[in-house]
Amino acid sequence: MDIADIATADYIEVPVDRRLGKVRSIFEQEHPKGIIVIEDGEYRGVITERQLLQSHVEDDAKAEALAKHAPKVSRTEDIRETARMLVEGNTKVAPVFEDGSLWGIVTEDLILEAVLDNLDALDVADIYSTNIVTVTESDTVGQVINRLRENGISRLPVLDDAGDLTGVVTVHDVVNVVIRDMSKATVGDRRGEVERVLDLPVYDMMSNPVETVTPTVSVEDAVRTMLAEDIGGVVVTDPDDDRRVDGVVTKTDVLRALTFTEEQQMDVQITNIDLLDTLSRAEIRERITAAADKYSDMQVQHAHVRFHKHNEKLRGTPLIQAQIRLRTNRGQVAGTGEGYGSDNAFHVAMDKLERNVLELKDIRADEEYEGQLLRKLNEL
Template identity: 65%
Template sequence: MDIADIATPDFIEVDVNERLGKVRSIFERENPKGIIVVDDGEYAGVIGEKQLINSHVEDNTKASALTKAVPKIDRNEDVREVARMLVEGDTKVAPVYEGKEQYGVVTQNDILEAVLENLDALTVEQIYTEDVVTIGERDRLGQAINQLREHGISRLPVTNGDGRLAGVLTTYDLVEFMVRDEGRQGKQDRRGDTDRMLDLPVYDLMTSPALTATPEESVRDAVSRMLENDIAGLVVTPKDDDGEVLGVLTKTDVLRALTFTEEEQMDVQVTNIGLLETLGRADIVSAITEVANKYQRMNVHHAHVRFHEHKEKLRGTPLIQCQIRLRTSHGQLAGSGEGYGSEHAFHVALDKLERNVLEVKGFEADERYRGQLLRKLNEL
């Protein structure tokens, strides 16, 4: 299956000189997965919902300030390669071109709807993210926003005083709230109002109850629930529904699974690959393989390396957070760390990963999901 079968000609476009206040209003009114930005009619990039909430940029700032470079996709590109491009570009939408002309856009939802019937080969347990960040319902919105920015994520499971699931807070909730509040307060100086917003408890804004998935259910059923409710992820809880937060399953997790290959070389995915400087993909593969090879009984099916840039800098070099997550025959393993520059951050995260590998005991190998999913995808 190629993108020509699922791309849509309907999309929202703004000029690089448009005010971010209007862009925020478009997100609140239209709820797009992303907005295409053009400069004098030429494609310039994309603005996503997560970029809006993860910035302190004022409403009068031009859209160009938050425009993110996302690769153009050929209309005849393979669906699995496009899934990889969306994940590595950390975007929910990308422009689709036919020659030099923009045909339309493709979104996460377009791809997931196209492959939905084939996702019954997977269970939630096989692909969900375990190392999840949570926040308490009595914590402040300012703390929640800091968590979202620090970890580069778009949703936070919210827990009550007993540590049980109480709801979920997403970037969409925050964007909607801030746009609505702006309309109510007007355009005057609102710095005091903003400070009071940040002091509100998470409880006031979270969605409750949170939609959930269990580890045993099929990814097909879980994705269907996301699409039906127009949400980007589900909180994973035990089958007995006692409120324990096991992790989250997002549409990005599912897209990542679509990119698994049967190549002998480890399948590696790098999100925000543009932050790499001295490192290359081959260096990352080699380093992770070296760690895995120290433990002969552990097979690495897939590796995901995610880089996130902070505003702090040291002599011009930005502080980078790196997260490494492996899906192995011994379960999911992860390590994270920070450093100035992508190479430093990667090696800090790699050291943490190796320490975590040493602690793993008693996991049973289960390689069936890999072959099942690949067989299904090869039918597309």
């Protein structure tokens, strides 16, 4: 199946000179996955809801200020490769071209709907993220925005003082609150209104009840829930206690799973690949392979490397966060690090990953030793 079978010519477009305040209103009223920005009828980029949240650009600025050049997809492109392009481009929508002209768009939802019946072969445990970032009910909207930005994620489980799951807050929730309150404020009141909104507690804006799944649920069932509820992800909870958060599984995690291969060579996927300096995909693969080889019984099926740029800079070089997550026959293992420039950030993350691999090896060795002792004791 290729993109021609699922792409759509039904999309929202705005001119480059449309004010961002109007663009925000479109997201509030029509909830598109993204908006195409055009100039004189020609494609110039896309704007997503997350971009609006992460941007410091004022409402009076023009759409061109936020237009992002999402990967261009041919109508004859393979679905697996398109899924990779969306993940590595860190976008939920991409323009589809035919003979050099913009034909339509493809979204993550269109891809997931097309492959839904084939997702029962995977369980949530195979793909969900265990690197959990959470907030409490008393945290503020400002703190939520900072954590969403710093971690490049779209949703945060909300916990009470006992650490139990009570809700979830998403990029969409934040955008809705900001747009709703800003629309009530006049220009003179805006600064004070912004400060008031940022001080609102999470409890006032979180969604509840929360859509949850356990690690043993099939990916197909999890995606059906996301599509039916029109949400970007679900919280993964402990099978024995649905108040305890184990992780999160998102539509992006599922798209990433579509790119998994059974080839001998480890599959590496890089999100925000445009942030790479001198590193190549081959060099990243070599470093990860070398780290995994320190545990001879570990085979890496898939590696995901994600780069995220902070606003801070040193001599013109941005502060980058690198996150590495490996899907292996021994479970998931991860490493995170920060540095100025993607090369430095990647090396810091790799050091952490190697320590975690060795720790996993030691834990496995201890478990095997304990098993041997128990077997000997039982023989006495």
